[in-house]
Amino acid sequence: MVIVKRKELSFAERLYLPEIFRALSLTFRNMFQREITRQYPEEPLPKTEVTRGQPRLVELEEGSLACVSCGLCEAACPAYAITIDGGETENFIEREPKLFEIDMLRCILCGFCEEACPKDAIFMSDELELAGFTRKGLVYGIDKLRRPRAALQKRIDYVYRINDRWRNSSSTH
Ligand code: SF4
Ligand code: SF4
Secondary structure (H helix, E strand, O other): OOOOOOOOOOHHHHOOHHHHHHHHHHHHHHOOOOOOOOOOOOOOOOOOOOOOOOEEEEEOOOOOEOOOOOOHHHHHOOOOOEEEEEEEOOOOOOEEEEEEEEEOOOOOOOOHHHHHOOOOOEEEOOOOOOOOOOOHHHEEOHHHHEEEHHHHHHHHHHHHHHHHHHHHHHHOO
């Protein structure tokens, strides 16, 4: 049998005084630190063109969608969040989505749809807030997804800049 000899505690240690003073000094020191708690939602999160919020569909000036319902974003989406049903338009050959839904509860804001789109028709917006009362209400259809191109312009410019950098660096090799 092994007998473990315990250290004899002083009177102060038996009253937890060293720990109490250590905790108080820590609290006291932190009282003068800069506050880092963000009072959300009164203090909203900073948003820049790098912010990858919920994906949105680009609406062209004439009011139609830039999307041609090719389905590439649907195939690229790792969360199976996108459902598209394509349809014809009155114009010869042109196609547009009859149904375009993104299940926001599934979307992981990865941006793969933005990268996959050959028509610059879907971009990550800076819209981060998401709330609803039903699961169905968070499956966004075309009406909730469409945004005028101008509303997404900062992000579009950023993506073009990034793609140009990539293209230029690969052309020098
Ligand atoms: S951001 Fe990612 S998860 Fe969300 S719809 Fe696009 S590809 Fe799917
Ligand atoms: S990849 Fe672009 S054009 Fe194709 S279905 Fe998706 S949003 Fe539409």
